[in-house]
Amino acid sequence: MRNYKFMAVENLSTRDKKYLWHPLTQHKLSKPQLPIVKAKGALLYDEDGNTYIDGIASWYTTMYGHGNEQIISAMTKQMQKLDFVMFSGLTHEPAIELSEQLMAILPENQAKIFFNDNGSTAIDAAIKMALQYFHNHGERRDTLIAFEDGFHGDTFGAMSASGLSSYNGPFEDFLLKVIRISIPKEHNLVSVKNKLKTILEENDCAAFIFEPLVQGAAGMKFHSAQGLDDLIQLCQSHDVLCIADEIMTGFGKTGMDFASENLLNKPDIICLSKALTAGMFPLSITSCSQKVYDRFLSDEVQKGFFHAHTFSAHPIGCAAALAGIALLNSPEIKERRAYIEKAHGRFSREIENHEKVGNVRVKGVILAIDLQLKIERYGNLRDELYRFFLERGVLLRPLGNTIYVLPPYVITNLQLQKIYDTITEVLNTF
Structure with missing residues (x-):
């Protein structure tokens, strides 16, 4: 398990905190923002050299990969x-x-x-x-x-x-x-x-x-x-x-x-x-x-x-x-889109009967999983899930109790599998 340590990147975090106001953030309660210094394909790199798989294509934008x-x-x-x-x-x-x-x-x-x-x-x-x-x-x-x-x-x-x-x-x-x-x-x-x-x-x-x-x-x-x-x-x-x-x-x-x-x-x-x-x-x-x-x-x-x-x-x-x-419209991207949809389908069938999965659904390259937790183990489920994924090198941004994956079309098979494996770990941990 990696230690992403937000505060380890002290220089950028300190500079960020001095003047910046981030969207969708309650700054009195939030942890420092994770500084990213480089991106390529489906990967983001922080100042310490740690990598993170961008599982949501940075809000569904970088569909052909970072730095294309x-x-x-x-x-x-x-x-x-x-x-x-x-x-x-x-x-x-x-x-x-x-x-x-x-x-x-x-x-x-x-x-x-x-x-x-x-x-x-x-x-x-x-x-x-x-x-x-x-x-x-x-x-x-x-x-x-x-x-x-x-x-x-x-x-x-x-x-x-x-x-x-x-x-x-x-x-x-x-x-x-x-x-x-x-x-x-x-x-x-x-x-x-x-x-x-x-x-x-x-x-x-x-x-x-x-x-x-x-x-x-x-x-x-x-x-x-x-x-x-x-x-x-x-x-x-x-x-x-x-x-x-x-x-x-x-x-x-x-x-x-x-x-x-x-x-x-x-x-x-x-x-x-x-x-x-x-x-x-x-x-x-x-x-x-x-x-x-x-x-x-x-x-x-x-x-x-x-x-x-x-x-x-x-x-x-x-x-x-x-x-x-x-x-x-290129053959390569069409092929990747079809692969991701099939891979999402296979994974959804693997977890659909898990006791902590309330609903799992796939449409195109979108995979969504509603968690069904009897007790919210942590004070803020969404934030805890977010940090859990980051610690394992995966950037996902849950929506309440819904985990979703919407990756760049260029994500590799291994990177996609790592996202699935980390979601499985969530189901067996939370």
Whole structure:
């Protein structure tokens, strides 16, 4: 067993603590942050030379591995040719080519690409598109529909759509109007559809926003593709726009390139980020159908979409995304995606009857395990699990009592097996 000793890297830890405020951290209670000095493939290296398998691809971004040479090369070439230029009134080839490449793989009803700079702002743009879509037609629709326990980001529009009170608590009196429904499963589909019908009839609904098939931050909760299809059809029959948040699920994680490919009824708007640039650059996209785009075409200037980010369509980010798409469709990555899914399936069958496993599920390269512990042996289960994994050279970030694995596609068989072995050790220790 390694001794990762947070305080052993005193220099960086001390410097970090002096000025930095970390996300999702209660600094009065937290231990010092683990300083990472190098990353390659599926491995992270700390200042003492210890290695850690990045079992969650650093929040589902570095799907082609850290330090991927093809992506670095593409970014380097781009910055030597055109580093940056504003995207209002100007355009450039990387953005144009990226739009062409995305349209080749996105669901067929998508027609236009709008650039943002991270997942939350992609969601905010989508919500504003939906609200203005009706405003431009002389309608005032003020209600959003979203799933219970959904998570869409931390900016105000995205936070309004999210349903996790641990993130939203202090701000709930200031958010947009959102009505929530349960995720659709076989046992509750009729009741969920009936509730949605009532919501649509009694409110002025602009959009239904959802994470397709998998709710990430809620604990990798899966739901029915057929059920979601039915809800989308119902919303679209009432001219309510449907927004698919594919920020986590996009680019191969659920087995298809996009989770929305599992649906017969396609979303009107799709949000992408994270693996879009393989973790190499902050960039996001809000794509939409021709129907949505056309509502903003007018002789009245103010009916245009007056929303902008300084770094929209950053050429270097576009170059990274183009290199990532080339990798996504390569035979090597497709083979690794298929291997990981099969390996997850084998491991899930090995542990599914373990007394401490409440539920285990696999979708694409996502493995999620709900722990069923009679007694919480430690004061903070999530933190204890996190440290347990780090001590054994594995970076996983449990969501409450849910352990999930979402590794880079380039993870080796041995590295993946080590993650499974460490999870087994958790089951036999906690």
